[in-house]
Structure formats: structure tokens, C-alpha cells
Amino acid sequence: MDLHARRADSFGAQAEAYAEHRPDYPVAAIRWALEPLGDRTERLDVLDLAAGTGKLTAGLVAEGHCVTAVEPNEQMLSELVRRVHGVRALPGHAEHIPVPDQTVDAVFVGTAFHWFDQEKALPEIARVLRPGGVLAAMWAEPATDVEWVRELEQVSASSVESQRHDPVSIMAHPLFAKEERATFPHSHRRDSPEAAIAWINTHSRLIVIDDEERAAINEKMLAFLHQRPETSNGPFDVPLVAEVFRTVRVSE
Numbered sequence: 001m002d003l004h005a006r007r008a009d010s011f012g013a014q015a016e017a018y019a020e021h022r023p024d025y026p027v028a029a030i031r032w033a034l035e036p037l038g039d040r041t042e043r044l045d046v047l048d049l050a051a052g053t054g055k056l057t058a059g060l061v062a063e064g065h066c067v068t069a070v071e072p073n074e075q076m077l078s079e080l081v082r083r084v085h086g087v088r089a090l091p092g093h094a095e096h097i098p099v100p101d102q103t104v105d106a107v108f109v110g111t112a113f114h115w116f117d118q119e120k121a122l123p124e125i126a127r128v129l130r131p132g133g134v135l136a137a138m139w140a141e142p143a144t145d146v147e148w149v150r151e152l153e154q155v156s157a158s159s160v161e162s163q164r165h166d167p168v169s170i171m172a173h174p175l176f177a178k179e180e181r182a183t184f185p186h187s188h189r190r191d192s193p194e195a196a197i198a199w200i201n202t203h204s205r206l207i208v209i210d211d212e213e214r215a216a217i218n219e220k221m222l223a224f225l226h227q228r229p230e231t232s233n234g235p236f237d238v239p240l241v242a243e244v245f246r247t248v249r250v251s252e
């Protein structure tokens with residue numbers, strides 16, 4: 001298995017910690033993503049693809065939508081089923097979505113689009129969307145314009161690089177209109193430096209490295225967080241930015 005595939009499949013080993021420590025998504029980002037559907041008042045049929053433990057799924061359910069969650073990793077999907085109720089949860093991949101043609105109004109992808117084989121996933125997403133339906137890919141990432149957050153990112157760097165997405169060509173495909181992008185401020189409450197470290201340890205760049213390297217990085221992070229005034233005095237908020245790309249399925 002190559003490194004990309006190993007990382008894409010790595011999250012299950014940390015499923016419980018993932019559910020416990022990863023951030024959710026701002027409701028403003030979800031609403032912005034759905035704007036192209038207009039002022040429809042009925043419940044929308046929404047697919048959360050690569051749903052993980054349900055961080056985004058829970059936000060979609062709270063907005064009153066009829067949500068189907070699809071996730072390939074068994075441990076991640078079990079956490080989702082345990083924690084998010086009122087959702088249809090199905091095992092499956094973005095490249096082969098277990099949902100019939102033209103049955104959803106919107107497909108959401110939270111912090112996972114970069115793991116897909118996009119040449120296969122985009123036509124699959126287009127297949128399940130109704131004409132005019134929305135595809136929204138979003139990421140909730142540390143706000144690196146804040147000095148201590150940027151430094152924490154540097155301190156937590158491992159021998160495996162962060163898996164960045166290409167913000168421009170990400171959804172370029174003849175079945176989709178040109179994408180639009182927006183960002184939303186967000187934050188992630190942490191009770192202690194240890195809780196911040198637990199969150200950072202749920203990233204694949206730290207899951208797939210060996211124990212010795214991870215222990216050394218964790219030690220550096222702990223020293224850093226105990227020494228910074230922003231993080232060494234009780235609970236703190238980590239500034240995040242939610243970055244959203246939305247596009248609309250065009251008719252053939």
C-alpha cells in the first residue's frame with residue numbers, strides 16, 4: 001500500500017480519539033454551501049461523503065436535513081453510528097457511492113476531498129446529485145495567520161508532510177460549474193495542552209509515523225504549549241478557519 005493510501009486508511013486506528021478531539025464545522029459554512037439551492041423550505045436530501053465519525057454529519061442533522069452518511073472505515077463508521085442519531089449510515093467509498101442516481105440535493109465532504117481519486121469520485125458525485133445539486137468540500141484548519149498557531153504547526157511537523165489540497169483546480173470537471181470559495185472563522189476549545197496534543201495526534205501525518213518520532217514531537221508540543229501565554233493558563237480556543245469550495249452539478 002503506498003503512503004497516500006495508507007494515510008487515507010489510517011484514521012480508524014484513532015477513531016475514538018478522532019470523535020473526541022477533532023473540531024466540528026461552523027453552521028455558516030454549511031448554510032453558505034447550500035445557497036445555490038435557493039430558498040427551498042423542505043428538508044433537503046444531503047449526503048455526507050467520507051463522513052468519518054460524524055463531525056460534519058451532526059451539523060447537517062442539526063440543520064434539519066435528511067442525511068445519509070457514507071464512510072469506508074469500519075471503526076470510523078461505528079463511532080458515527082454511536083454518536084450521531086437520525087442518520088442513514090452506509091459503508092462505501094467516494095469512487096463507488098452506495099446511493100442511487102439523482103437522489104440527493106447536496107453532497108458534503110469534510111476534510112477528505114484530498115483523499116479521493118478525483119477522476120473517479122467526481123463523476124460518481126455527479127451521478128448521485130439531482131441536476132442543479134450542490135457539491136461542497138470543506139476543511140477546518142488551524143488559522144496560521146495567528147503567530148502561536150503557526151508556530152504550533154511548525155513544532156508538530158513530522159517526516160510526513162501535511163496533505164494539502166489544490167484550492168483552484170479541486171473541482172474542475174465538465175459535470176460541474178466553476179467552483180466558488182469562502183472562508184469562515186471558527187475555533188476549537190481545548191481544556192489543556194494535553195487535549196490540544198490529542199487533537200493533533202488524530203492527523204494522518206502523525207498516525208502513520210513510528211512511535212519514537214511521535215513521542216519526540218509530542219514532547220516538543222507539550223513544552224511549547226506549556227510555555228506560551230495563550231495556552232498555559234487553563235482552557236483556550238484554537239483559532240481555526242473553515243475553507244469551503246462549492247459548485248453546482250450542470251446538466252449534460
Ligand SMILES: C[S@@+](CC[C@H](N)C(=O)[O-])C[C@H]1O[C@@H](n2cnc3c(N)ncnc32)[C@H](O)[C@@H]1O
Pocket residue numbers: 008009011022049050051052053054055056071072073076092093094095109110111112115116117
Ligand atoms: C480527515 S477524515 C474526515 C472525516 C469527517 N468528514 C470529518 O470532517 O471529521 C477523512 C475521512 O475520509 C475517509 N476516506 C478516505 N478515503 C476515502 C475514499 N476514497 N472515499 C470515501 N472516504 C474516504 C477516511 O476513512 C476518513 O474517515
